[in-house]
Amino acid sequence: MAGAVNALRAKRNDEGQRLAEAKKAGAAVDPAIVRDLGELRDRITTEDAKLQEAEGKRDALLLLVPQIPHGTVPVGKDxxxxxxxxxxxxxxxxxxxxxxxxxxxxxxxxxxxxxxxxxxxxxxxxxxxxxxxxxxxxxxxxxxxxxxxxxxxxxxxxxxxxxxxxxxxxxxxxxxxxxxxxxxxxxxxxxxxxxxxxxxxxxxxxxxxxxxxxxxxxxxxxxxxxxxxxxxxxxxxxxxxxxxxxxxxxxxxxxxxxxxxxxxxxxxxxxxxxxxxxxxxxxxxxxxxxxxxxxxxxxxxxxxxxxxxxxxxxxxxxxxxxxxxxxxxxxxxxxxxxxxxxxxxxxxxxxxxxxxxxxxxxxxxxxxxxxxxxxxxGGQDHLERTPFVGERELGRGRRGWTTN
RNA sequence: GCUGAGGUAGCCUAGCCCGGCAAGGCGCCAGCCUUGAAAGCUGGUGGCGGCGACGCCACGGGAGUUCAAAUCUCCCCCUCAGCGCCA
Missing domain, CATH: 3.30.930.10 (Bira Bifunctional Protein; Domain 2)
Incomplete structure (x- = not known):
């Protein structure tokens, strides 16, 4: 499929090149050739669209394919x-x-x-x-x-x-x-x-x-x-x-x-x-x-x-x-x-x-x-307790209301 | 966010206005030369397919116009400069 589109493109490039050379040489451009090339372009467009779609589907599937385990991986269910x-x-x-x-x-x-x-x-x-x-x-x-x-x-x-x-x-x-x-x-x-x-x-x-x-x-x-x-x-x-x-x-x-x-x-x-x-x-x-x-x-x-x-x-x-x-x-x-x-x-x-x-x-x-x-x-050999903060910690941290 | 300038091969650059096979330099690799090296000279140096001649694709990405797009049109991304905002 890719090869077919490739061949169509080769033809387009080749014919297009000949047209360019003819034009450069001052020859009159044959409208039939231009029309044929237009048709060729349309065919390439439709064929290529099909190819793109197929490749897109393939790539999306390939992303889901898992890696194959190495031979040293033990076989097991879970x-x-x-x-x-x-x-x-x-x-x-x-x-x-x-x-x-x-x-x-x-x-x-x-x-x-x-x-x-x-x-x-x-x-x-x-x-x-x-x-x-x-x-x-x-x-x-x-x-x-x-x-x-x-x-x-x-x-x-x-x-x-x-x-x-x-x-x-x-x-x-x-x-x-x-x-x-x-x-x-x-x-x-x-x-x-x-x-x-x-x-x-x-x-x-x-x-x-x-x-x-x-x-x-x-x-x-x-x-x-x-x-x-x-x-x-x-x-x-x-x-x-x-x-x-x-x-x-x-x-x-x-x-x-x-x-x-x-x-x-x-x-x-x-x-x-x-x-x-x-x-x-x-x-x-x-x-x-x-x-x-x-x-x-x-x-x-x-x-x-x-x-x-x-x-x-x-x-x-x-x-x-x-x-x-x-x-x-x-x-x-x-x-x-x-x-x-x-x-x-x-x-x-x-x-x-x-x-x-x-x-x-x-x-x-x-x-x-x-x-x-x-x-x-800092050379510390054990963890220090952090002072408790706030009313919710009353009774845990041995803090209280100020008394003055 | 606004305005402007840009994006071309590993890197740097020409081509864009005015559509027709992407030119050149650097670097790198090989060969020649040389006792060795440098210099110099010759060739090579994007991707895919093919044993191969060769073909296709590729100029930030996408869409469009066209027989034909690096080149024209539109959308998007990114970089840089100035301005704005901001930790």
């Missing part, structure tokens, strides 16, 4: 058949009856979900005082760790065009999972993966650029439609959270070796914090459509008695690069080929914060600061 690759115990002595973060946080007044709901609604919260400082310390510890591992830090846009959302696979399938602005065609990034991967959209990288490692700390926004119940208690599942994201652009022949490296880079964070964690190889039934292979890092929250996913480390092969036109060329004469894109959270707050609070509590109302974070908290 999350229950994921394979735990390894589990690493905490290096911190646990208290007899650890409390969940949603009790520790309010007791120290470093976490305020009630006022979060007041200001923005269900699924939003405030970190206050040392809660905010601990989160920033975690972020800065991660940024420094990854910078030393060779990452270039980026502060990206977090409002994202539809084209970029399509390039990384958020659209068309997951539109209802993201927030969209009303007056503009802009989406709130659900993850820094979107701006970071689209950094080099529609570009050809040099073979010597690879592997290219970029990271970004950003807020992330997710509607989490339908996700309510016991799992949403506290801040393990919220609409806005911070995350340090790692993205790699890799030569296809090295992407699976790089996946292991990326996993170890994300793992280094939770290990340094002394947390109990496990690595899970997602089975075919639980694997996201865009990923060819994906490891989850899950943290143990001793207070809530739950595993919390803090990182997904994935190889997308050319799923994203083909949608977003990210290619590389080995040498000038070579054709450009699609790179492989990988990404991993390195890692997501606030679940990391949850695990730190629950793991590092030493006794009633006391949370120690993990040693690796102390330089980021």
């Amino acid at each position: 999350g229950t058949e994921n394979v735990v690759v390894r589990e690493v115990p905490s290096t911190v002595a646990t208290v007899a009856t650890p409390k969940p973060h949603f009790e520790i946080g309010p007791a120290l007044n470093i976490l305020d979900t009630e006022r979060g709901a007041k200001v923005a609604g269900e699924g939003f919260y405030f970190l206050v005082g040392d809660g905010a400082r601990l989160e920033m310390a975690l972020i800065n510890f991660m940024r420094e760790t990854h910078r030393k591992a060779g990452y270039t830090e980026v502060l990206p846009p977090i409002l994202i065009s539809s084209a970029s959302m399509t390039g990384t696979g958020q659209l068309p399938k997951f539109a209802e999972d993201s927030y969209k602005t009303v007056l503009d065609d802009l989406w709130l990034a659900p993850t820094a993966e979107v701006p970071l991967t689209n950094l080099y959209r529609d570009e050809v990288l040099l073979g010597t650029d690879l592997p290219l490692k970029v990271m970004a700390f950003t807020p992330c926004f997710r509607r989490e439609a339908g996700g309510h119940g016991v799992e949403t208690r506290g801040i393990a599942r919220v609409h806005q959270f911070n995350k340090v994201e790692l993205v790699n652009f890799v030569h296809p022949s090295r992407s699976y070796a790089q996946l292991e490296t990326l996993l170890s880079e994300a793992e280094a964070i939770v290990k340094a914090l002394g947390l109990r964690y496990r690595i899970v190889n997602l089975c075919t039934g639980d694997l996201p459509d865009k990923a060819a292979k994906c490891y989850d890092i899950e943290l143990w929250a001793p207070g809530a008695q739950r595993w919390l996913e803090v990182s997904s480390v994935s190889n997308f092969e050319d799923f994203q690069s083909s949608r977003s036109g990210i290619r590389y060329r080995e040498q000038q004469s070579a054709k450009p080929e699609f790179v492989h894109t990988l990404n991993g959270s390195g890692t997501a707050l606030p679940r990391l914060l949850v695990a730190v609070l629950e793991t590092w509590q030493t006794s009633e109302g006391v949370v120690e600061v993990p040693p690796v974070l102390r330089t980021f908290l």
Whole structure:
């Protein structure tokens, strides 16, 4: 079909050229030829319209085709058949009856979900005082760790065009999972993966650029439609959270070796914090459509008695690069080929914060600061309670009316 | 947001007024030359299809006029300058 239109166009170009030359030579223009060419144009227009329509349908379908899982992905129907690759115990002595973060946080007044709901609604919260400082310390510890591992830090846009959302696979399938602005065609990034991967959209990288490692700390926004119940208690599942994201652009022949490296880079964070964690190889039934292979890092929250996913480390092969036109060329004469894109959270707050609070509590109302974070908290070795504020806190914070 | 000027190959630029195969430079690659290098010379250097000769597509994006559009018309996007607004 494409070939037929091509041939018609070839004829038009050829005849048109002859007409131009004849005209230049001063010959009279034969009206019959002009009429024939007009008819030819109309045929091209109608044939091309058919072709465009067919190609449009094909492309829309192709966007829905999932990535084929890698051979090392276990076959399974859902999350229950994921394979735990390894589990690493905490290096911190646990208290007899650890409390969940949603009790520790309010007791120290470093976490305020009630006022979060007041200001923005269900699924939003405030970190206050040392809660905010601990989160920033975690972020800065991660940024420094990854910078030393060779990452270039980026502060990206977090409002994202539809084209970029399509390039990384958020659209068309997951539109209802993201927030969209009303007056503009802009989406709130659900993850820094979107701006970071689209950094080099529609570009050809040099073979010597690879592997290219970029990271970004950003807020992330997710509607989490339908996700309510016991799992949403506290801040393990919220609409806005911070995350340090790692993205790699890799030569296809090295992407699976790089996946292991990326996993170890994300793992280094939770290990340094002394947390109990496990690595899970997602089975075919639980694997996201865009990923060819994906490891989850899950943290143990001793207070809530739950595993919390803090990182997904994935190889997308050319799923994203083909949608977003990210290619590389080995040498000038070579054709450009699609790179492989990988990404991993390195890692997501606030679940990391949850695990730190629950793991590092030493006794009633006391949370120690993990040693690796102390330089980021002015040398402080435990969290201070934030003074309670306002009438609603009477009776909790041992404050009262002024008495003079 | 307003006014004006712009968007041409990896980069820089000509062509646009006046429609008829996108010219040149830089950079890069290869070859020649050279003890080696530089310089110089020759060739190559957008995408898709084809084993290939070759063909089609491509001048920010889209629509239109025309036998024929980088060139004319309309809509949109982006960049820059000035003005306005603003953390």
